[in-house]
Amino acid sequence: MPRGTIDVAELPGPLDLQATVESGQSYLWDREDGEMYERTAASGGDAWYWTTVRIDGEPEVIRARQADGRLHWDGSVDAEPILRRLLGLGDDLPAIRETAPADDVVRSAYDAYWGMRIVRDPPFPTLIAFICSAQMRVGRIHGMQQALRREYGERVTFDGRTYHAFPTPEALADASEADLRDLNLGYRAPYVQRSAELVADGAAHPDEARGREYEAAREYLTQFVGVGEKVADCVLLFSLGYLQAVPLDTWIRTTIEEYYPDCDRGNYADTSRAIRETLGGEYAGYTQTYLFHYLRSGGE
Secondary structure (H helix, E strand, C coil): CCEEEEEHHHCCCCCCHHHHHCCCCCCCCEECCCCCCCCCCCCCCCCCEEEEEEECCEEEEEEEEEECCEEEEEECCCCHHHHHHHCCCCCCHHHHHHCCCCCHHHHHHHHHCCCCCCCCCCHHHHHHHHHCCCCCCHHHHHHHHHHHHHHHCCEEEECCEEEECCCCHHHHHHCCHHHHHHCCCHHHHHHHHHHHHHHHCCCCCHHHHCCCCHHHHHHHHCCCCCCCHHHHHHHHHHCCCCCCCCCCCHHHHHHHHHHCHHHCCCCHHHHHHHHHHHCCHHHHHHHHHHHHHHHHCCCC
């Protein structure tokens, strides 16, 4: 069984694994103890987390735990290079923080969750997860993804336990709207099924947004059913590495109203440009994610 460790002291900046995977930016990880998203101010824990990835189309299990200054991992595949990508371990956090505005709320957010990194989750599962995110609490969104895994994902046995991979586009495209509604997806059920159908049929794939100019990439993603500008920004930020993306959800709009009112331009595109510039330009999505987790968890 492949296993190993990554010395956190050798990374460009600290790591907080719990804040990274329990901050509302990823719904594709789960805790071995079943307590994912049970704590609002998630930070600094030492639980085991797991997720699945596809290597040459085959599902593989990866597990990780932070303890004693190291990131411990095991899995059905050599997970170190995959974890370095998935968890943004190459991101230079001190340099990124230098680009953020020097105001009190930003400083408090970074101090509270210092070491939280931006994930790079696989594109298709990320697309589905954020289609499900509309008007939902983070725990409910995560629960939907676990339900999709159990119902439509392949079983993967690892270390004596059975895990479920995230479903393929074909599996979700073949699901009926009624069956998806039975998993508590509600009105999102046809969005999930029809977006999966686009990918399964080869008409579009969220990964094809990669490499485009930022706003063109956002526009490309809005062709998927149930994907507006906010969901598109989430996919760009938390999967495709567009670290300048700032999803304008309820929390961030409230943040703009309270702390950055001059950025409100009355429409998504112009407000997005203004808040990106204010929060640091190239790395604005990092500052946005720290603010989101901090304010959602009761800061300020």
